[in-house]
Amino acid sequence: LRSNISSEKWDIVVLQGNSTEAVNRMGGDFAQFNAYVGLLEHFIRVGTSRTYREAQLYPGGNNTHRTIPANPNVNPGAAIYLYQTWARPDLAYPEGTPYAGEPLETMQLDLHNAYAQAAQTHNLTGVVPVGDAFLRAVNDGVSVRNPYDASERGISLWWPADQFHPSGHGAYLSALTMFGALSGIDPASFSASERAARDLGIAPQHALQLQRTASRQLRDAGYSLLSRPCVGSGQGGGVERGCAGGER
Numbered sequence: 001l002r003s004n005i006s007s008e009k010w011d012i013v014v015l016q017g018n019s020t021e022a023v024n025r026m027g028g029d030f031a032q033f034n035a036y037v038g039l040l041e042h043f044i045r046v047g048t049s050r051t052y053r054e055a056q057l058y059p060g061g062n063n064t065h066r067t068i069p070a071n072p073n074v075n076p077g078a079a080i081y082l083y084q085t086w087a088r089p090d091l092a093y094p095e096g097t098p099y100a101g102e103p104l105e106t107m108q109l110d111l112h113n114a115y116a117q118a119a120q121t122h123n124l125t126g127v128v129p130v131g132d133a134f135l136r137a138v139n140d141g142v143s144v145r146n147p148y149d150a151s152e153r154g155i156s157l158w159w160p161a162d163q164f165h166p167s168g169h170g171a172y173l174s175a176l177t178m179f180g181a182l183s184g185i186d187p188a189s190f191s192a193s194e195r196a197a198r199d200l201g202i203a204p205q206h207a208l209q210l211q212r213t214a215s216r217q218l219r220d221a222g223y224s225l226l227s228r229p230c231v232g233s234g235q236g237g238g239v240e241r242g243c244a245g246g247e248r
Contacts, residue, residue, distance in 0.1 A: 002068065005044060009073040012182060013044055014128065016083035019164065022114035025098050026091060026107070031058035034118045037082070039068065041122045047074030079125040081181065084115045086131035086157070088164040093148045104145065108135045126223075128181040130174045133217040137173060142209045155206055168200045169210065176214035186225035188215035 005013065015037065020026040022033045035057040042050070049070040054061025087107040092099040099107045108131055115127045134157050137143040144152040147163050157170035166174055175196070176187040188211050190197075192204035202210070218225060 001040075002043065002071075005040075006071045006073055009075045010044070010078055011075065012079045012081070014081045014083055014178070014182075015040060017085075019085040019088065020091075022085075022118070023107075023110045025110060027098070029058075029060065030114055030117075032061065033114070034058070034121060035061070037118045037124075038122045041080055041124060043068060043071050044078050044080060045074065045076050047071030081125055082115050082119050082127045083178070084127050084129050084131045085111060086134035086166075086170075087111065089147050089158055090163040093146055093163075104135060104138060108132065126181065127221070128178055129217050129221045130177045132221065133173055133177045133214055134170065136217050137210065137213045140209075140213060142206070142213055143169065169202060169206065172197060172200055172202055172207070173210045173214060176211055177218060180214055180218045180225055181223055184224065184226055185231060186215050186227045187211050187218070189228045189231045 017033060018028070021028040022030055024030055032054075035054070039050070039057075042048075047070055050068045052066055052068075053063050054066070055063045087099075087104040089104070091097045092102060092104055092107060094100065111131050112129075118124075119127050134143070137157060138145045142155070143157045144154050146152060147156045147158050147160065155169045156167055157173060159165040159167045159170070176190075179185070180187040190207070190211050192208050194207055194211070197204075197207035197210075215225065
C-alpha cells in the first residue's frame with residue numbers, strides 16, 4: 001500500500017479498509033483503525049519517515065518496532081477520502097451474529113459514526129457515504145432489506161453467495177456514490193440507458209433508482225453536486241469535453 005501511494009504525487013486518495021475493522025462490535029478495533037488512518041494521512045500529506053511502536057498509538061497495540069520510510073511524492077494538498085462500508089446482512093440476520101435481532105440501521109449507524117470520527121480526527125477531505133446509500137436504497141424500497149427472506153421481492157445490493165460483498169446492483173450504487181463524491185457531478189445526471197448499468201445487466205428503471213439514491217445520499221451528506229445531463233447521452237466523453245449547461 002505504501003509503495004502504491006508513494007509511486008506518484010496523487011491529488012486524490014481513497015482509503016478503503018476491511019468491512020469490519022472500524023467497529024469493535026463487528027470484531028474490529030476502532031482504535032487501531034483510527035491510528036492507521038492517521039498514519040496514512042501523514043504519509044500522504046507530510047511524508048516524513050516515522051518510527052513507532054503500535055503500543056504507543058492505541059491500547060492493545062503490539063510492541064514491535066516499526067519504521068515507515070519517507071514518501072518521495074508527498075502532496076500536502078491531497079484530498080483524502082474514506083470509503084464508508086455498508087451494513088452486512090450476514091452479520092445481522094443469522095443467529096449468533098454480532099447484530100442478530102437488530103435492524104440494519106444499528107450496524108450502519110456504528111459504521112457511519114466510526115468513519116466520521118476518523119475523518120474528523122485526521123482532517124480528511126470527507127467520507128464517501130456508500131454504506132449510507134445502501135441503507136437509503138433499502139428504506140426507499142429500491143433494494144430488499146433481508147436477502148435471506150425469500151418472501152421479499154426486488155433487487156438485492158448484496159452478493160447472494162455470502163450476503164456481504166456487493167451484488168452488481170450494489171457495486172453500481174457504490175460506483176455512483178464514489179463518482180459523485182470525487183467528480184462533483186450529480187450521478188442523477190445519468191440516464192436509464194447509462195452504459196455501465198446496461199453492461200452489468202441492470203434494468204433501466206433500477207439504474208434510475210440507484211442513480212437517484214446516490215444523488216440524494218450525497219446531497220444529504222453535504223456534497224455539492226453539479227447537474228450535467230450530457231453525461232447520460234450514451235455518447236461517452238461528456239465529462240472530458242466539459243458538459244456545458246450544468247446547474248447546481
